Amino acid sequence: MNPTPRPMHSTPGLVIVGAGHAGSELALAARQQGWTGDILLLGDEPDLPYQRPPLSKAYLLGQTDAAALALRQPEAYATAGVRVRLGTRVRAIHRAAHTVELTDGERIPYAKLALCTGGRARPWVCEGMDPEHPPSNLLSLRTRADADALRAGLRPDSRLVVVGGGYIGLEVAASARSLGAQVTVLEAQPRLLARVAGQAMSDFVA
Numbered sequence: 001m002n003p004t005p006r007p008m009h010s011t012p013g014l015v016i017v018g019a020g021h022a023g024s025e026l027a028l029a030a031r032q033q034g035w036t037g038d039i040l041l042l043g044d045e046p047d048l049p050y051q052r053p054p055l056s057k058a059y060l061l062g063q064t065d066a067a068a069l070a071l072r073q074p075e076a077y078a079t080a081g082v083r084v085r086l087g088t089r090v091r092a093i094h095r096a097a098h099t100v101e102l103t104d105g106e107r108i109p110y111a112k113l114a115l116c117t118g119g120r121a122r123p124w125v126c127e128g129m130d131p132e133h134p135p136s137n138l139l140s141l142r143t144r145a146d147a148d149a150l151r152a153g154l155r156p157d158s159r160l161v162v163v164g165g166g167y168i169g170l171e172v173a174a175s176a177r178s179l180g181a182q183v184t185v186l187e188a189q190p191r192l193l194a195r196v197a198g199q200a201m202s203d204f205v206a
Contacts, residue, residue: 012109015100017090018116019043024071026114031080037111039082044089045143048074055147056171061178066144141172156180165192170205
């Protein structure tokens with residue numbers, strides 16, 4: 001459920017696209033630092049901003065629940081006068097008109113615009129696969145819904161292939177092993193964590 005909305009200001013305000021950690025903190029910090037205009041936080045997920053690091057660890061293992069992931073309670077946004085619209089996606093930015101256009105065609109004016117959309121998993125495309133209709137057991141991990149789908153398939157008799165030997169891939173692999181799954185990690189580089197760690201750390205993690 002969205003927090004109680006604040007009345008719309010007659011003049012454009014601060015529009016933040018992306019209701020993740022960065023967007024949430026920016027909205028509250030702007031108010032704390034004296035921004036007196038309207039603040040609108042737009043997010044394409046149905047949930048209020050939440051922590052993502054636990055998705056590959058404690059949440060995937062079932063050691064914590066969705067409520068514990070929340071960055072702030074709904075009351076925090078309402079108290080700060082931050083309007084939050086969830087399940088909303090921006091499809092275009094009209095810079096000359098200072099508006100953002102939503103997928104339903106609605107246009108929202110802004111005085112200041114912040115893009116806090118974060119990253120997305122690179123989609124997997126291979127010969128013989130329709131990218132519009134990928135296999136049901138081909139998953140990525142970025143959102144809570146992704147973690148729920150992944151957790152639903154992890155059983156003691158399941159087999160999991162993780163593409164990518166970075167931190168998230170290795171955390172998913174370790175969590176899946178803790179749940180009894182058989183896991184294989186595929187990494188394109190000659191060692192794990194090649195982009196972020198030295199040889200000694202790679203060897204230790206391996």
